[in-house]
Amino acid sequence: MAPTLAEPFADSSALTEFVINQGNGVKGLSEMGLKALPKQYIQPLEERLSMNKILDQEAIPIIDMSKWEDPQVAKSICDAASKWGFFQIVNHDVPVQVLENVKQATYRFFGLPAEEKNKYSKEHSPSNSVRFGTSFSPQAEKALEWKDYLSLFYVSDEEAFALWPPACRDQVLDYMKKSEVVIKQLLQVLMKGLNVTEIDQTKESLLMGSMRTNLNYYPICPDPELTVGVGRHSDVSTLTMLLQDEIGGLFVKGNEGDDDNWIHVRPIKGSLVINVGDALQILSNRRYRSVEHRVVANGSKNRISVPIFVNPSPSNMIGPLPELIASGEKPIYKQVLYSDYVKHFFSKAHDGKKTVEFAQL
Numbered sequence: 499m500a501p502t503l504a505e506p507f508a509d510s511s512a513l514t515e516f517v518i519n520q521g522n523g524v525k526g527l528s529e530m531g532l533k534a535l536p537k538q539y540i541q542p543l544e545e546r547l548s549m550n551k552i553l554d555q556e557a558i559p560i561i562d563m564s565k566w567e568d569p570q571v572a573k574s575i576c577d578a579a580s581k582w583g584f585f586q587i588v589n590h591d592v593p594v595q596v597l598e599n600v601k602q603a604t605y606r607f608f609g610l611p612a613e614e615k616n617k618y619s620k621e622h623s624p625s626n627s628v629r630f631g632t633s634f635s636p637q638a639e640k641a642l643e644w645k646d647y648l649s650l651f652y653v654s655d656e657e658a659f660a661l662w663p664p665a666c667r668d669q670v671l672d673y674m675k676k677s678e679v680v681i682k683q684l685l686q687v688l689m690k691g692l693n694v695t696e697i698d699q700t701k702e703s704l705l706m707g708s709m710r711t712n713l714n715y716y717p718i719c720p721d722p723e724l725t726v727g728v729g730r731h732s733d734v735s736t737l738t739m740l741l742q743d744e745i746g747g748l749f750v751k752g753n754e755g756d757d758d759n760w761i762h763v764r765p766i767k768g769s770l771v772i773n774v775g776d777a778l779q780i781l782s783n784r785r786y787r788s789v790e791h792r793v794v795a796n797g798s799k800n801r802i803s804v805p806i807f808v809n810p811s812p813s814n815m816i817g818p819l820p821e822l823i824a825s826g827e828k829p830i831y832k833q834v835l836y837s838d839y840v841k842h843f844f845s846k847a848h849d850g851k852k853t854v855e856f857a858q859l
């Protein structure tokens with residue numbers, strides 16, 4: 499039976515049934531026209547972003563990629579990855595039309611009826627490579643997050659044609675393939691910054707042996723101050739390339755000591771946001787830093803974003819690169835199996851940079 503507006507989700511099992519089991523997601527909740535946020539989404543005070551923690555005058559670096567081989571540009575990329583862990587790129591080689599197409603495809607997928615989207619949920623999906631879900635890790639979270647997502651792990655074109663939703667498949671594949679060129683440019687520069695000049699097959703597998711693209715949908719929220727779109731976390735990728743729309747709402751932790759200050763990632767048309775993930779922090783022995791970020795909920799507009807997580811292969815062991823250790827650096831991390839690292843990340847609620855402790859010596 500459909501929940502009523504008067505007493506929509508007094509007990510949690512009704513909410514779980516509607517949002518998770520029936521595949522309505524938070525988009526379904528938003529479209530019911532709820533006047534108040536269900537209690538399951540109310541985050542503890544310390545997890546909400548208050549205005550006094552926002553640094554209005556700061557911005558993450560914006561880097562023009564048209565001359566990416568220029569030593570000055572290369573230096574800006576390496577400096578940004580060391581100091582901020584985040585930067586935006588403009589004049590890159592991913593065509594604007596490819597970005598527009600993937601945004602439209604995201605709206606098309608989330609616009610499907612719940613029964614259609616639910617065919618890709620953890621319970622119903624024909625493969626672990628395709629997963630429609632909501633929040634981050636609902637079983638592990640004390641308070642849920644106001645976000646639905648579709649996660650697509652790339653294995654091969656054949657598998658994608660057979661298993662990915664036709665509503666977005668071709669556009670995501672195109673976005674992934676066009677982005678690969680830019681990802682390789684960035685990784686080449688970042689490796690050179692560590693005095694690693696050759697990216698052989700083993701290195702390529704470590705740096706970009708697997709890719710996962712998520713389509714994120716953050717619907718209008720009845721009480722955005724009480725909840726989060728995505729809680730504080732760092733990505734477990736090598737690098738993440740994120741396409742966001744014009745709405746805004748992504749915040750990155752400032753780089754001034756331990757202060758709890760946050761910087762808005764201002765949407766710039768045609769730009770892509772790049773961030774260092776935990777895998778690159780570990781491989782670079784913390785020369786490059788994965789930085790905490792979070793997304794706020796919005797009371798008046800739907801928002802989408804499309805991150806491509808560029809990762810090691812699940813079967814790779816990751817640890818500080820041998821070149822760094824050979825040059826005399828003391829290793830900060832041990833060798834861990836990358837798929838164990840990712841499983842550890844998915845088994846806990848978002849908790850800032852806690853995941854990296856899994857690899858700490």
Ligand SMILES: COc1cc(/C=C/C(=O)SCCNC(=O)CCNC(=O)[C@H](O)C(C)(C)COP(=O)(O)OP(=O)(O)OC[C@H]2O[C@@H](n3cnc4c(N)ncnc43)[C@H](O)[C@@H]2OP(=O)(O)O)ccc1O
Binds near residue numbers: 620729734809812838
């Ligand atoms: C969703 O909201 C998010 C997501 C993020 C993501 C940030 C990233 O950096 S994603 C990049 C992660 N790297 C990779 O995917 C590459 C390596 N992949 C692997 O090693 C494997 O594919 C695997 C992810 C470990 C899954 O292996 P598999 O053998 O299929 O294991 P399972 O038993 O199916 O899954 C283990 C555990 O993880 C949960 N899970 C799996 N995939 C996802 C997914 N795409 N999204 C969410 N959760 C996932 C799965 O439910 C299992 O948990 P159980 O409780 O069911 O045991 C950042 C911020 C966000 O808000």
Ligand SMILES: O=C(O)CCC(=O)C(=O)O
Binds near residue numbers: 714728733791802805
């Ligand atoms: O939606 C965004 O802007 C960021 C999402 C994010 O951090 C993630 O999916 O890992």
Ligand SMILES: [Fe+2]
Binds near residue numbers: 731732733791
């Ligand atoms: Fe993230």
